[in-house]
Amino acid sequence: MTKILDDAESFASAALAGFSKAYGRYVHLVAGGVVRATQVPDGKVSVIVGGGSGHYPAFAGYVGPGLADAAVAGEIFASPSTAGIARVCRRASHGGGILLGFGNYAGDVLNFGVAAERLRAEGIDVRIVEVTDDVASAPADQHEKRRGIAGDFPVFKIAGAAAEAGLALDAVERIARHANDSTRSFGVAFGGCTLPGAGEPLFTVPKGRMALGLGIHGEPGIEERDLATATELATLLVDTLLREKPENRTRAAVLLNGLGATKYEELFVLWDAIETKLRAEGIEMIGAEVGELVTSLDMQGCSLTLTWLDDELERYWLAPCDTPAFRRGDIIATTAAPSVAGQHDEAIDYPPASAVSRKDAACLAGLFEAIAQALGDAESALGAMDALAGDGDHGQGMRRGVNAARTAIDLAVQGGAGAATALAVAGDAWADRAGGTSGAIWGLLLRSWSRWLSDDTGIDSHAVARGARAALDDVMRLGGARPGDKTLVDAFLPFVETLEGAIAAQQSLPAAWNAAAAASHKAAEATAPLAPRLGRARPLAQRSIGHPDPGATSLALVAQTIGKRLDG
Amino acid sequence: MTKILDDAESFASAALAGFSKAYGRYVHLVAGGVVRATQVPDGKVSVIVGGGSGHYPAFAGYVGPGLADAAVAGEIFASPSTAGIARVCRRASHGGGILLGFGNYAGDVLNFGVAAERLRAEGIDVRIVEVTDDVASAPADQHEKRRGIAGDFPVFKIAGAAAEAGLALDAVERIARHANDSTRSFGVAFGGCTLPGAGEPLFTVPKGRMALGLGIHGEPGIEERDLATATELATLLVDTLLREKPENRTRAAVLLNGLGATKYEELFVLWDAIETKLRAEGIEMIGAEVGELVTSLDMQGCSLTLTWLDDELERYWLAPCDTPAFRRGDIIATTAAPSVAGQHDEAIDYPPASAVSRKDAACLAGLFEAIAQALGDAESALGAMDALAGDGDHGQGMRRGVNAARTAIDLAVQGGAGAATALAVAGDAWADRAGGTSGAIWGLLLRSWSRWLSDDTGIDSHAVARGARAALDDVMRLGGARPGDKTLVDAFLPFVETLEGAIAAQQSLPAAWNAAAAASHKAAEATAPLAPRLGRARPLAQRSIGHPDPGATSLALVAQTIGKRLDG
Structure with missing residues (x-):
């Protein structure tokens, strides 16, 4: 339930303003979004991401070296406007062209598409990658029609790393598309989220039940079932995604994503079971992440995302980055200590007695x-x-x-x-x-x-x-x-x-x-x-x-x- | 509502196991807690923190260079056992003595106290710092009787940095106590959390109302009021804390902490108002953090924490650290870009017309x-x-x-x-x-x-x-x-x-x-x-x-x- 606000109309813009104040070392606030607050080399490809608000850290939380150059923010769960997108893009253009990344929703496709046309008319080379990872939203042979959910994150992360490495726009676009083609997500929801100012949740899931494949705005799912145990849920998520496993891949970037009100402890309980299951299936997990990377206000639920890796995708997935919401790479140099697994805690050795x-x-x-x-x-x-x-x-x-x-x-x-x-x-x-x-x-x-x-x-x-x-x-x-x-x-x-x-x-x-x-x-x-x-x-x-x-x-x-x- | 579990009895240990799998590069799982997975210099003071589970990232999420050496985890909202504390301490002892940090709750005081006595009998020098930041739980002249809530985080962060800097146990203890003496928190709740396996929340707050000073386990607050706007809430939180502002301090570490189901966007909306208010009051905010640092499962609410800084506390508050849940310091070297604040987005300059x-x-x-x-x-x-x-x-x-x-x-x-x-x-x-x-x-x-x-x-x-x-x-x-x-x-x-x-x-x-x-x-x-x-x-x-x-x-x-x- 959204409880903290002055008024619903200003909620998204006040949140963005507060975010920019808290993370002023990373971002500058501009009309309609945020841009990096740190210098970017001339000629670098700009990776600019966005969509509706209410999904933090998507998308403003991704802005920083190694990931996005800017993020465009619409109203809660609504696409940013064409003009807003174009404005943020002009601010974050560094001469190497722009890759626009967003989830596949009608409003976003339209607004980002029209903005791209306008920017091209101004002489900026703009490419578009729509993320389409949600296996519940269309059949496997219509991957391009699927919605974008938590798969946004690995696709943007990989594209951002490729741009940071100095690749040209053609290459960044190719790698981003390849990342999207290699990414699949499946999610479940236990309860709905409440829009700022609304008195009731946007949707509800009956007590003791869970909705399979529900989108991140409460779009229709594919099925409703009795609530599963953590182990059953792990099996459901993993089995569903493995049905689309490419034959020649065994390594995967893994993201277990919480939607907002499903808490860390629950995600870790689930991860314990997912990790066991993926390991048993012979999947090598690379740079796994468990946390909130694409949320939906206070929605209860989670999703599992696999990005099937080849060497190129793995390199960019693991590359360093430093953003408000996500960081990879060393801050303090460390050396691994010997594992303590299997050591007994205290040998039982009683003192002699009469x-x-x-x-x-x-x-x-x-x-x-x-x-x-x-x-x-x-x-x-x-x-x-x-x-x-x-x-x-x-x-x-x-x-x-x-x-x-x-x-x-x-x-x-x-x-x-x-x-x-x-x-x-x-x-x-x-x-x-x-x-x-x-x-x-x-x-x-x-x-x-x-x-x-x-x-x-x-x-x-x-x-x-x-x-x-x-x-x-x-x-x-x-x-x-x-x-x-x-x-x-x-x-x-x-x-x-x-x-x-x-x-x-x-x-x-x-x-x-x-x-x-x-x-x-x-x-x-x-x-x-x-x-x-x-x-x-x-x-x-x-x-x-x-x-x-x-x-x-x-x-x-x-x-x-x-x-x-x-x-x- | 806690929805993901196999059974309530194993929830806390399964969560810790899953956490350790997800963050194996930071921690090793031991019976009753986690210890650093990276090498620690001989003779370093060990900062070991802990308490009940259900507060992630408190406490396991704080383990890593620059912060804690180990964390002890009890069952959900229950103190860890004496034996568990002693066991984890023995594992994480590096010869420089141990500083035990925990919130001031009867069970924790008892178990950590008894464990400390036992470890001292074994020849390990152990000091104790109980965090007592919650202004709602006792009057200002009885600071030592107050509960520990989100103030755990800055106190442990500062103590961990002092230990990482190589200070001896006496100095680390002094600085940790000084940090606690300088730290005040005040919180509000909008709704209760649900224990794993329970069908109903532990407590509820009536619709349209908020509870002031409620503890992080639903302990009694000081007052119930109608839900405030974000601006009113900012004023309430800041004014309450400023009543105990030390006369000679104007700099403060600031933490706006979410309790679980109050989401990032709401916290940022509130931060926008708090930042404005603190600035107007002449407070210099140092290393402010907005996010979930001490949670209470899926409880709705937030708290504001101020740690009044002198040069010594500021140095340790801002020192680098690298843990699963909190990182400070440079990963990628950057240079600040010129501010874009105040720039107009598009000058309105219409083309000539007939x-x-x-x-x-x-x-x-x-x-x-x-x-x-x-x-x-x-x-x-x-x-x-x-x-x-x-x-x-x-x-x-x-x-x-x-x-x-x-x-x-x-x-x-x-x-x-x-x-x-x-x-x-x-x-x-x-x-x-x-x-x-x-x-x-x-x-x-x-x-x-x-x-x-x-x-x-x-x-x-x-x-x-x-x-x-x-x-x-x-x-x-x-x-x-x-x-x-x-x-x-x-x-x-x-x-x-x-x-x-x-x-x-x-x-x-x-x-x-x-x-x-x-x-x-x-x-x-x-x-x-x-x-x-x-x-x-x-x-x-x-x-x-x-x-x-x-x-x-x-x-x-x-x-x-x-x-x-x-x-x-």
Whole structure:
């Protein structure tokens, strides 16, 4: 949805003005477009591109050394005028003639064509290359009737590099046409874009569906389907393009292009699958690009473009260029570092342990088995409690964490680890897998506690109490929570104090532990979730007033589960 | 709306894997993050940044020479784990110590803090800089409690440049803290983002409203207001930040950051207003950036960041860097070209004309006055006709075109132009201002026609007929429309044929013209709009079967209007 504007009528020209201010080192604003702000050698062929606005970085973002000499900008999704094109061309003419590049749309064909005739009448040699890459818009044997979509970019990039290399107009035209003949794109859309000033999108795609072959202005596609997974979508895009693979080519420039509201992360997820698929098909990917190179305001969707390369096209595709939106080439000289692929992150090599400590470690592993069972049973209840004030993932996080801890401690026991090492390893695994704040807190709690255990001597109750105090201190110090903040600390503090008192009073460890667990349970019940504060909390906290805090509740649950096991 | 994924659980790691494949020349993928793929000098301070995923290019996109040495990535909007941070740090440690940079969020503070303690215990010197730039999240006197949003970028950029320059850890830490102390951001949101796998956005902003100070994960803002214009929004953002301007600074690094679904064109429109406002406030903008540097999936909104610069901060802000998402520095050596600002595009200098031709030009100007009146009256009817098959802007385009033509021909008459020049000038103005296909066609039609007129001799009826034929030929040749395609040609062809016949039969120009106009009117009535074809037509054409074509209708209307005037 286009939200930022003063008025719809001036939107395209204000955007171009703002662009020119932001990138004044690259471009000068002229009526109807932008021209390079840097000197260009006399006699160089000018590559001038353009079309409607609303496709940034197409086309103004392409202006700079190694790519375009100028860009002409029409109103949003509307061809620039004949006079505008002619004016920008006169400004960007350097005596070597002009190659005009644009997508194959009726208005652009007309306006660029008429402008070219007018410029020729003024003695400027002008050639035209219409980009026709969209396989969805006409059959393969009518390539010249197809629309131009993201294939604009590789065709202009290659033409711009050829002109920068000093080639004459005939050669630049030949190479640009060759690039276009070698370029195919196919796209999908998930949702429409909204024109500046309009209250509704230009078109919509039903929820859970995707439109195949929809153009970059919402032109009719070829089919509507249920939304695919990333892997299915990769297969669809690649298979469609490979149907027109030239027999004698295996190298391709690749562009995975986002249309505006489909974000980088989604494009990278898709690229992971596309790269795998293209590699499996034996295609050598050259200078692949993943990003927004031809957009359609805030349209949701993407397209895949392949330009089948020979040596000449590859050279110009990879040549350096420096524009506001796209740069190739070295800024800082670097040397590749050795690949780290396949290296193991940490070899598991447990320190030596006594037999008694190895037995204690096995007991601890048994406790984690019981805790995993209890937290698994409580997952949805903890999630529901968390959803009242937070994002509802506490139960999930605890389940992921304890299961990771259990696997790690089982491995440690099998590997001969003592009690201190086994508990530390379990804490690290918990934090690593659970993620988020509660995962970090639990990992810290277990690791701090483990420092008071030993890999030599057996567990004694005083060490357990000291470990509990150390864990509480670290959680408060590094986690920043104080008693009364309605966090796990509210249940952990009475646990530690009760445990210390009972141990000091010579109670057995099981009895002391169960007294402490009961105290933590009582305290957890008494909590209510924190009010919204700085951080990620959403303004729902008032709904959960009077409900216990999920962090305190799960700590009490863990304490009680261990207590039962110690009793048994 | 996040649409491309295989499953929500693997989304963040698949995105990081795809990113690493696309940018293998910059980064190597390791468990939990990415590290530079290029060699780093021994003893260099490592700048390592990170946080939750979903903010690309934060943080993996910042890794490369001149910026970060590594990035740690958590799950979507969740802190990376302590173990993950420690692992990535060990990989990216080069003996000079580590500066850890991240935004001030509870989970990140905890996990990065615990990881730092663990690394210190291993003998690695680790310093921490929490970014706290969001003025909406705490009062000015509690800067250290604020959240980190887009200010992450300038702080990390400056720290990375200081480390690249070979400074020791103490100095890099000092400069990074100084950069953070000098950085302020303020943002607005228009709509929420959707987590991978979720069916609904994380939060919503009511239609026509905007949320002030909303965080990059939808944290509570400070206020909700009616949507502002671009100029109002620029004032709001700048004024809010200038309230915390340090007294002794006038230079600032500026970042206008898009959150994901607010597109480049909108940001440029806003930048046009912000640049004007900051300049008026006497702020010198240094290395300004407009684009997506810290996003929030497909959230709609933007933020403005100012980093108040002294000489040291400015040096590191402007230093070269080369990363997947951000590059500074020369790739191709260039020299600035002279500014073209203020140059006039075309001096209006009409060729000399005879008195009789100047009188004819004045008559033509009178015709344009009548046509403007008629097309103004018909604007909404023509628009409604066009909306049945197209985008409904035909009436608007004709009105804009004829008014521009009328202004131009009036100026030409005042400037002493003859009939041929006056008509050519009117055609150019029409095409330039009306835009789109119909504007281009009308411009072409008038200019072609003008070639058979003269600036010397008076208008004769044979020249008018020959001009009409030339205009028809050019429109058909360059516009690509043939009779029966349901365009303006369907009304223009019978007009020309009837006019030619009547002139050949020695009828007076008014009589011949009116016969031709009647023929065109009849033909226009007989048209129905074209079926959807390749191009921008939307699939609504079937609704307009049986309705006349707006292009043919407006041509007939113009012809009849002229006919009446010639009769009068």
